[in-house]
Amino acid sequence: MAVAGILGKKIGMTQIFDDRGDVHPVTVLKAGPCVVTQLKTMAKDGYDAAQIGYVDFIKASKVNKAMTGHFAKADVPPVKTIKEVAIDNAKGNSEGEGVKAGDRVLVSIFENERFVDVIGTSKGRGFAGVIRRHGFGGGPKSHGHMFQVQGSIGASSFPSRVFPGQRMPGHMGTDQVTVRNLRIRGIDLEDNLLLVEGAVPGHRDGYVLISKAKAPPRERRGFAGVETKDALKASKKAAPSKKK
Numbered sequence: 262m263a264v265a266g267i268l269g270k271k272i273g274m275t276q277i278f279d280d281r282g283d284v285h286p287v288t289v290l291k292a293g294p295c296v297v298t299q300l301k302t303m304a305k306d307g308y309d310a311a312q313i314g315y316v317d318f319i320k321a322s323k324v325n326k327a328m329t330g331h332f333a334k335a336d337v338p339p340v341k342t343i344k345e346v347a348i349d350n351a352k353g354n355s356e357g358e359g360v361k362a363g364d365r366v367l368v369s370i371f372e373n374e375r376f377v378d379v380i381g382t383s384k385g386r387g388f389a390g391v392i393r394r395h396g397f398g399g400g401p402k403s404h405g406h407m408f409q410v411q412g413s414i415g416a417s418s419f420p421s422r423v424f425p426g427q428r429m430p431g432h433m434g435t436d437q438v439t440v441r442n443l444r445i446r447g448i449d450l451e452d453n454l455l456l457v458e459g460a461v462p463g464h465r466d467g468y469v470l471i472s473k474a475k476a477p478p479r480e481r482r483g484f485a486g487v488e489t490k491d492a493l494k495a496s497k498k499a500a501p502s503k504k505k
Contacts, residue, residue: 266346266472314340
């Protein structure tokens with residue numbers, strides 16, 4: 262498949278052990294299955310992209326007439342969540358060769374990848390104060406003091422106003438957060454599961470967009486896992502031993 266991303270759900274977090282016995286915290290993502298609902302082309306839309314939808318059960322009464330006609334045009338089942346993903350030009354031309362409406366997108370697109378970027382919506386925290394929202398230290402904690410009060414926000418005589426961007430209490434969370442270069446620790450092709458090392462924004466069963474890493478890190482020798490060779494140990498073994 263020539264698309265560069267897939268929609269998924271956050272299942273939860275766990276930990277796994279590698280061959281050396283080191284523990285790694287991982288997030289389990291149910292990546293797909295997805296279906297291509299529309300193909301955007303340079304000639305018609307001005308850019309190349311694929312509109313994909315996460316295949317999940319949805320009542321027909323919950324889909325309006327406009328979206329019903331949109332799905333019927335591509336001959337795909339109704340879906341709840343739709344996102345646009347880029348087309349991997351390395352596996353197709355600029356017109357999206359090999360990609361058409363109705364194609365399935367599975368977790369197998371990450372078989373030859375080592376890192377992914379995940380976009381999700383952070384957990385909502387409601388109206389939060391400056392201690393929680395911005396990490397302020399607060400005031401004295403002894404009796405008679407108000408510990409979690411922000412304090413002064415500006416002088417009265419000059420400038421007689423509050424500067425824009427002043428950190429104050431307010432709504433916290435439900436922001437779009439992108440986490441880049443999460444290492445893939447495992448892929449289950451049968452159940453469409455993807456294990457990535459580290460945390461992913463959002464709550465359980467929250468929708469996330471998983472895409473191939475745009476700028477994967479360049480790993481140093483000896484620090485990329487069991488497969489790589491430790492440069493220091495290899496040089497010591499290759500050096501001739503000194504005879505006394």
